[in-house]
Amino acid sequence: MARIQKKQRQQQLVEKIKSSPFLTDEELARLLDVSIQTIRLDRLELGIPELRERTKQMAEDAQTKVKSISKGEVVGELIDLELGKSGISIMNITPEMVFERTQVARGHYVFSQANSLALAVIDAPAAVTGVANIKYKTPIRVGEKLVAKAEVVKQRGNKYFVWVKTRNDVQEVFRAKFIMVSLD
Amino acid sequence: MARIQKKQRQQQLVEKIKSSPFLTDEELARLLDVSIQTIRLDRLELGIPELRERTKQMAEDAQTKVKSISKGEVVGELIDLELGKSGISIMNITPEMVFERTQVARGHYVFSQANSLALAVIDAPAAVTGVANIKYKTPIRVGEKLVAKAEVVKQRGNKYFVWVKTRNDVQEVFRAKFIMVSLD
DNA sequence: ACTGGTTCTAGTACTTACTTATAAAACTAG
DNA sequence: CTAGTTTTATAAGTAAGTACTAGAACCAGT
Numbered sequence: 001m002a003r004i005q006k007k008q009r010q011q012q013l014v015e016k017i018k019s020s021p022f023l024t025d026e027e028l029a030r031l032l033d034v035s036i037q038t039i040r041l042d043r044l045e046l047g048i049p050e051l052r053e054r055t056k057q058m059a060e061d062a063q064t065k066v067k068s069i070s071k072g073e074v075v076g077e078l079i080d081l082e083l084g085k086s087g088i089s090i091m092n093i094t095p096e097m098v099f100e101r102t103q104v105a106r107g108h109y110v111f112s113q114a115n116s117l118a119l120a121v122i123d124a125p126a127a128v129t130g131v132a133n134i135k136y137k138t139p140i141r142v143g144e145k146l147v148a149k150a151e152v153v154k155q156r157g158n159k160y161f162v163w164v165k166t167r168n169d170v171q172e173v174f175r176a177k178f179i180m181v182s183l184d
Numbered sequence: 185m186a187r188i189q190k191k192q193r194q195q196q197l198v199e200k201i202k203s204s205p206f207l208t209d210e211e212l213a214r215l216l217d218v219s220i221q222t223i224r225l226d227r228l229e230l231g232i233p234e235l236r237e238r239t240k241q242m243a244e245d246a247q248t249k250v251k252s253i254s255k256g257e258v259v260g261e262l263i264d265l266e267l268g269k270s271g272i273s274i275m276n277i278t279p280e281m282v283f284e285r286t287q288v289a290r291g292h293y294v295f296s297q298a299n300s301l302a303l304a305v306i307d308a309p310a311a312v313t314g315v316a317n318i319k320y321k322t323p324i325r326v327g328e329k330l331v332a333k334a335e336v337v338k339q340r341g342n343k344y345f346v347w348v349k350t351r352n353d354v355q356e357v358f359r360a361k362f363i364m365v366s367l368d
Numbered sequence: 369a370c371t372g373g374t375t376c377t378a379g380t381a382c383t384t385a386c387t388t389a390t391a392a393a394a395c396t397a398g
Numbered sequence: 399c400t401a402g403t404t405t406t407a408t409a410a411g412t413a414a415g416t417a418c419t420a421g422a423a424c425c426a427g428t
Contacts, residue, residue: 062246107313129291134316
């Protein structure tokens with residue numbers, strides 16, 4: 001009986017901490033109706049760190065996450081660039097980028113990769129997107145690696161005409177024509 | 185002299201904590217070459233909470249942020265929706281959405297708002313973007329509030345033709361035509 | 369040169385949320 | 399009923415503080 005009790009309690013402990021990670025041992029003890037020492041023993045056995053460590057961990061994780069998002073001036077990884085001519089970028093479709101239900105990538109991620117590549121490839125200090133013509137050819141799934149190739153096909157005044165073609169391993173999945181406008 | 189010293193030091197303190205928020209008072213004292221008590225006095229004056237509070241705050245913020253991001257199947261806030269007909273969404277341009285240098289919004293955020301609204305408005309269980317025709321009319325700056333209106337103009341088989349027009353307070357800033365394709 | 373006010377440093381007592389260790393109590397099972 | 403497991407209790411120690419008091423340094427003006 002006691003053996004089951006213990007397993008059950010530890011299970012509950014794990015769940016409680018997962019659902020609300022800011023509980024102290026004292027609060028947990030009250031919730032599970034055991035002594036603080038039991039909680040501490042359980043934490044030790046289960047390898048769950050103390051409240052402060054948990055909190056710190058979460059804060060640190062958050063920091064690195066925020067950084068990697070705000071770093072994203074360019075969506076995707078730029079692997080080749082000839083300013084004013086062409087460029088290539090790679091992006092992996094991660095689980096955050098897809099619709100939960102269908103596991104198909106949201107269109108704007110693919111667009112974002114192409115758009116920021118188009119922006120990177122033109123030789124101008126500051127520019128905005130003016131016009132875009134876009135075609136999605138096939139649905140894109142989680143785990144796929146997209147390679148986008150951009151080419152500057154024409155330049156007239158402050159307008160740059162850029163074509164971007166995106167492939168997965170198998171075929172072309174997306175293509176776009178951008179007109180980028182450089183600012184003064 | 186001493187008065188300037190103090191102001192300067194407190195300035196430095198604020199910056200140090202901002203850039204690496206996991207410093208203890210002791211470490212800060214060493215870095216700024218004053219006693220721990222001075223650091224504590226400064227923190228008190230500046231209303232900066234202790235390390236543990238800061239850590240906790242960050243962890244809590246992160247929790248709610250993760251939630252609100254994962255909620256974001258729709259970019260922008262959906263404020264009106266008539267399935268199969270029309271929809272309206274609002275999005276505020278925050279500092280994370282603009283280029284640091286020019287303070288102009290990155291095109292893909294505006295696209296994302298329009299694209300996810302187009303997706304929301306069509307009456308289909310699952311769909312992807314097929315084609316998009318996009319025009320950015322003016323640069324968009326930080327702080328602006330964008331109102332996007334979508335309208336389903338035609339439906340043929342599993343293809344939906346959706347027009348989206350986005351305005352700020354003053355004028356139309358963006359317009360797009362989407363062909364959305366519903367999946368079986 | 370002395371005095372007064374600001375700024376900085378030092379020291380003590382107390383707090384929270386623990387850890388480590390040791391021991392006793394309670395339960396439970398053969 | 400006794401041995402083993404599980405739980406609780408007690409004590410001492412830790413990190414990173416708060417709150418408070420008091421003294422030292424400095425510097426500025428008269």
